[in-house]
Amino acid sequence: GEDVEQSLFLSVREGDSSVINCTYTDSSSTYLYWYKQEPGAGLQLLTYIFSNMDMKQDQRLTVLLNKKDKHLSLRIADTQTGDSAIYFCAERGSGGSYIPTFGRGTSLIVHP
Amino acid sequence: GEEVAQTPKHLVRGEGQKAKLYCAPIKGHSYVFWYQQVLKNEFKFLISFQNENVFDETGMPKERFSAKCLPNSPCSLEIQATKLEDSAVYFCASTLTAGAQETQYFGPGTRLLVL
Numbered sequence: 001g002e003d004v005e006q007s008l009f010l011s012v013r014e015g016d017s018s019v020i021n022c023t024y025t026d027s028s029s030t031y032l033y034w035y036k037q038e039p040g041a042g043l044q045l046l047t048y049i050f051s052n053m054d055m056k057q058d059q060r061l062t063v064l065l066n067k068k069d070k071h072l073s074l075r076i077a078d079t080q081t082g083d084s085a086i087y088f089c090a091e092r093g094s095g096g097s098y099i100p101t102f103g104r105g106t107s108l109i110v111h112p
Numbered sequence: 113g114e115e116v117a118q119t120p121k122h123l124v125r126g127e128g129q130k131a132k133l134y135c136a137p138i139k140g141h142s143y144v145f146w147y148q149q150v151l152k153n154e155f156k157f158l159i160s161f162q163n164e165n166v167f168d169e170t171g172m173p174k175e176r177f178s179a180k181c182l183p184n185s186p187c188s189l190e191i192q193a194t195k196l197e198d199s200a201v202y203f204c205a206s207t208l209t210a211g212a213q214e215t216q217y218f219g220p221g222t223r224l225l226v227l
Binding site: 033035040041042043044045086088099100102104105 | 116118145153154155157160168170171203205216217218219220221
């Protein structure tokens with residue numbers, strides 16, 4: 001089946017930028033998502049990007065997509081302690097089932 | 113604000129007992145998904161609904177799991193004869209549309225512990 005890979009941990013200092021990377025295998029991916037999960041909570045959709053886009057910016061968040069390499073990244077500018085959470089990358093194709101495939105999440109730790 | 117509601121928050125069952133979980137999607141959302149989060153981070157798709165109709169149930173272990181989304185009622189996920197490996201957090205998500213402006217909302221989850 002399709003696969004989405006992420007590194008498990010990222011540690012950054014408060015105020016620095018964080019870059020969380022994700023690779024996927026499905027060449028028919030149409031939608032690519034970034035979710036945030038705080039302890040004991042559900043997933044919060046942060047942003048998504050269509051496969052025909054290279055970049056999307058939303059306040060402190062910048063998503064970059066390299067479709068040729070099937071690589072997606074999420075950059076968080078001026079990272080704050082409140083950004084500490086698990087970040088999930090997910091993708092889905094344009095087929096009828098609308099089921100996203102999730103990565104296993106990257107734990108972002110922000111220290112002072 | 114709009115939220116997907118899930119009840120109960122926590123559920124403890126002895127092995128072999130039944131477990132029933134509920135999800136109230138956001139009003140107006142057409143699609144409902146159930147996921148199982150095990151091993152801390154891994155998400156497994158179980159089933160999806162388009163309105164009251166099963167849309168995709170390829171992830172469901174059908175011998176013990178069943179789900180419904182009936183009109184004017186919360187959606188439900190039922191596990192007959194729970195097993196230890198069913199211990200997980202079960203998330204429900206609702207989606208406005210599968211089209212271009214897609215908005216997905218996840219509920220806070222139900223944590224099921226099977227002893």
